[in-house]
Amino acid sequence: MRSEVSVTFKGAAPVRIDLNEVQPMPHDVARWWLDDQFTQMGCEPLRPTGKLLTADKVVVVAEAAGLAKFQEAKWSQEFARAASAALGKPVVHIDVATLGISY
Incomplete structure (x- = not known):
C-alpha cells in the first residue's frame, strides 16, 4: 500500500515525502513530536x-x-512520519495556503 505525505506551498511544486520504505512512528511518539515542534516554532x-x-x-x-x-x-521525513501516524492515514496532503488537509 502506498504511503506518502505531500505538502503544497503557494507558488511552489508540492513537496512529496515517500514513506513506503520507512519504519512507522508510534502514535504517541508522533503526537509528542508534533507537540514539541508546535511549541518550538511558537505556533498558535x-x-x-x-x-x-x-x-x-x-x-x-x-x-x-x-x-x-x-x-x-x-x-521533513520526521514530519511526514509524525503526520501520518498522528492522523492514522497512510496518504496525507497538506495545503498550507488554504490551511487544509486531505487524505
Whole structure:
C-alpha cells in the first residue's frame, strides 16, 4: 500500500515525502513530536476557542516550518512520519495556503 505525505506551498511544486520504505512512528511518539515542534516554532491554535485538533496541529506546524524546512531531508521525513501516524492515514496532503488537509 502506498504511503506518502505531500505538502503544497503557494507558488511552489508540492513537496512529496515517500514513506513506503520507512519504519512507522508510534502514535504517541508522533503526537509528542508534533507537540514539541508546535511549541518550538511558537505556533498558535487556528481556532479562536484555543481548541487544537491533531489535523490543525499538522497544518500549523507545516505552515510555520515553511518550504525551507521541508528541504531538510531529516526534518521533513520526521514530519511526514509524525503526520501520518498522528492522523492514522497512510496518504496525507497538506495545503498550507488554504490551511487544509486531505487524505
